Amino acid sequence: MSLLNKYKPQNLNDLVIPNTAIKDLLDDMANGYIINKLCFVGTNGTGKSTAAHLMPILIEGFPPNTVHLVGEEKFDVSNAINQLSTINNFGWAAQKYQYVLFDELDKVKNSLAALWQTMDTFNDKVIVIATANDFMKIEKAVRSRFQLLDFGLITADDFLPRAQQILGQENIKLKDSYVLGQLQTKQSLSDMRKYFDTLSDIQRNHNAGRIQQTHYV
Numbered sequence: 001m002s003l004l005n006k007y008k009p010q011n012l013n014d015l016v017i018p019n020t021a022i023k024d025l026l027d028d029m030a031n032g033y034i035i036n037k038l039c040f041v042g043t044n045g046t047g048k049s050t051a052a053h054l055m056p057i058l059i060e061g062f063p064p065n066t067v068h069l070v071g072e073e074k075f076d077v078s079n080a081i082n083q084l085s086t087i088n089n090f091g092w093a094a095q096k097y098q099y100v101l102f103d104e105l106d107k108v109k110n111s112l113a114a115l116w117q118t119m120d121t122f123n124d125k126v127i128v129i130a131t132a133n134d135f136m137k138i139e140k141a142v143r144s145r146f147q148l149l150d151f152g153l154i155t156a157d158d159f160l161p162r163a164q165q166i167l168g169q170e171n172i173k174l175k176d177s178y179v180l181g182q183l184q185t186k187q188s189l190s191d192m193r194k195y196f197d198t199l200s201d202i203q204r205n206h207n208a209g210r211i212q213q214t215h216y217v
């Protein structure tokens with residue numbers, strides 16, 4: 001199993017979130033402060049989808065029923081509206097809220113007006129969490145309904161504590177300076193997937209005995 005899959009974040013503490021305002025907001029939501037329409041924005045691999053998928057679980061304390069939509073150029077609006085109709089019908093009474101996760105909202109090229117008219121008929125018991133690379137590419141009427149959370153850049157320094165935690169669990173105990181130096185080679189991409197590639201490289205080189213003894217603690 002790849003390190004990326006093995007160490008998928010299971011709670012907020014596993015999440016690398018350099019922006020403390022975002023971390024506080026996610027914490028507050030997990031503890032009952034609710035924003036009904038939230039859009040996570042940032043470049044590829046900054047953890048938007050991961051955070052979005054975690055939120056319903058953290059808010060409810062178990063994995064709740066969730067409508068999951070994925071944006072694409074010719075998004076099927078009537079199919080989405082059909083899926084949303086299940087929200088009122090299935091009596092999801094055990095849940096505090098009902099959830100719609102809309103990944104890649106900015107990839108939709110056709111109008112979502114009909115979908116949002118439907119959404120607006122729901123009361124504040126529905127929480128919509130969207131993710132997007134480019135907020136400005138989202139249809140204006142839709143965009144204006146969302147509170148925006150910018151995931152920004154994930155630097156090598158931001159990722160270092162999580163990297164050391166993972167390497168430690170793999171029984172690889174290296175100095176921060178060495179691990180940081182390796183992570184920095186991927187920093188310009190600010191992509192968590194690339195940092196995980198570095199961890200796999202480190203693990204492979206460790207297993208092959210290629211890392212100098214002076215780099216170990």
Ligand SMILES: Nc1ncnc2c1ncn2[C@@H]1O[C@H](COP(=O)(O)OP(=O)(O)OP(=O)(O)O)[C@@H](O)[C@H]1O
Nearest residue numbers: 008014015016043044045046047048049050192193
């Ligand atoms: N905060 C995190 N800490 C550690 N690993 C993470 C974190 N967030 C995401 N990952 C891992 O990095 C990978 C990419 O994360 P994710 O898919 O959430 O990024 P994204 O921002 O939605 O990217 P994209 O814009 O390409 O959809 C996932 O495999 C996930 O398990």
Ligand SMILES: [Mg+2]
Nearest residue numbers: 048049103131
């Ligand atoms: Mg994503």
